[in-house]
Amino acid sequence: MSASTEPSCVLVPFDHVKADIILRSSDDVDFRVFKLFLSLASPFFETLFDLPQPSDEMSTDVEFKDGLPVVPVSEDSKTLDPLLRFCYPCTLSEDPVLEDFRDIVNVFEAAKKYSLDAIESTVCKSLFNPKILEANSLRCFAIACRARMQNECVLAAKYALQEPLVPTWFEEIELVTASEFLSLLTYHKKCGDAIQVLKDNDSWITAEYRQWNAAPWMCGYNSNGNYCGCTRSASGRFTLNGHASVQWWETFMDSTFADLRDKPCAETIRKNVEKAIQIVHQRNCNSCSSTAPAGMREFATLFTSKVEELITKVELDMKF
Ligand SMILES: [Zn+2]
16 A cells, blocks of 8 residues: 555554554544543443444454554544544543634534533533634524533623624524524624613713813814814704714714614724724814824723623523
């Protein structure tokens, strides 16, 4: 057999001379493993290995290598390696660190297939780090539902507030039941609604900026207290000590609250603040251009904390 077709060997501990079976991955990598470790971790393997084992290389279709039966599996080596490491005692192999969404899902699916229940939940927990959640919140939610992990569902639902209320299709959507998905949509909608109280009652702003000169840019004043010339709100809906806000700020607030219905999260505020700062620069008002950017970013921190306070009170109505 040429070197190119010979199944590759793997690293410690799957090269052990005393191993009693070989698992061959779909990409032709041989893992020499101990049946005992796999049987202890999984009833699937326990049953498989309890079946009469071929002992004579001549009397069976089973392939043998170095006197050990070779069991082909459908997982590739990238999936099989971490899965087996999870099965092994920590004295022989540390639990692998999984960082890529697709890799984690593949190991998770394999753990499910082989009834590795404890490993399934350990693997699932690897998904719930902020980096993966930021980019894959809905997919993580679906997997947490499938694994029936309550706390992880709640966490993923919170990250999913960064997605539109009606999201686009995602690969793992089939894992979610209609009622679980309805719970997610209801939670998202409730969060969007809960925030609107900040629009109707602006005491959270006036409590922070007690005098108009705490945020002069909001009311169209420069730092000397002179009117900057920007158009003031015609509605006069919001005032600081009787000073109406400028129109650009009122427009910013209206568009932010509208966007927060769809995506009730900090990122919506951040984006709208940056957009407002750009608009201020385009207006060529020297006063607003110099004071509004820092003031608005500081305001974003206040706004975000109020939004998060309200969202924390909303519950995802889903129990397993
Ligand atoms: Zn101005």
